Amino acid sequence: MGYDITRFQGVVDEDLICPICRGVLDDPIQAIDCEHAFCKVCISQRFTQQHTCPVDQSVLIFDRICPVPRIMLKMLAKLMISCDNAVYGCRVVTRLDNLVAHFRDCEYNPKRPVTCDRGCNLVMANDELPQHNCIKHLHFQLEQQQKNISELEKISAEQKKQLVEQKQDLRDLKAYMRVLNMRNPTFQQDEIWQWVYTLQPAKVTQWDCIISTPDAMLKVVLRRSLVETGCPTSFVNQLMENSQEHKWPQGLATLEMRQMNQHYYENYVTRHILGLQAVLMMAYENQHMDENMVREPGIIIMFGHGVEDLLDA
Template structure:
């Protein structure tokens, strides 16, 4: 959807208006033959219903669209527009091509990330700060950490149990091999190897 015309200073050339939404072109694209320009979002939504130009009804598809000429992009970029956050107190008026960079740092942006200065330092959208409670947040953090510690303790206990089972299996295997050796003297070398490994352990 295009930008609201009332946000701009002075008259806006009709060639810079989207014929679908009647707003100032946003991310404009152009039909290849008739050269009519539209907001990218507007024409994409239009083509979901019908594959024709909304102005002269010529056949055109999304794949046919191309960027508007540089001269049109330059004309759009020089337009003076009010900030999106004007209703929140921002009085800035700036070039259209500077709008996005301004919005990232606009102090009136209700969604601008800010840090709690009451003690916890949590980063949150500015409009959530008035309802923020440091104690509740810190309790939540402590509970999360306690849950992680509990999960780690369970994992360690499981690993210890598995290790104990493996050691028991090894001892049973060694006892079994000794029993075989006692029944077959030719396995003397095998027993010596086992005893040597026990010393190393």
């Protein structure tokens, strides 16, 4: 619907008036064939009932309606119109293209956002301020926050429960896979298994001498030792990756955790890497250990000293 023509100063050109609502064009569009212009809303509503131009009764085709020429838009923009809030006391007369911006900030606008200056700083519509009660609002906010916290706590508790269940399922699955591996009659024929059992069982007497990040030279020596002892080529890279702190399980991953869990380490089944102060701990030989102490398929730890062959201890 167009703007009330009585709101405009001076005479408005007839070409700028919608022939349907008789108001000044709002969001205007034009029929290509007859070149008559209409408010977009007005012509859309007319199309639900009839398809003829209200001026000359020519047939209107929806696909042949387009935006009005730019010159018509410029003419509309220059028209001077009174504020929508004139009924509330605003005496401003502004260009039509500035009306929206003025209305938003108009001090007479009943819906202009204002901030309560009585203590709660709530932003509300201007016409709501006289009836606003800060205490009532703050009580409502408190109730909403308490409700939200309660809902979040329920969600958190449910999520924690699901997490515990998922962790248990994972532990059960790992245990089941280990049992299957141990029971598989072909498993002991695997070349990795065969290699592991060529390594001497070891005893670590100085767990506080762990080298958590071996330097380049130590890595070269370790790789050479693995190859020389017959470690399958496909397995060497995995073990080399798992010889550094960032690849270890949670119970070994930091100095703090190592100090906290040191009394558990004597329960590890370890195997001596020939020629080095280093041990291999395979996951399937340590299924008795807690899951945060084991990494699939196994890890290597190097020491400054304190590794002995178990038979010689």
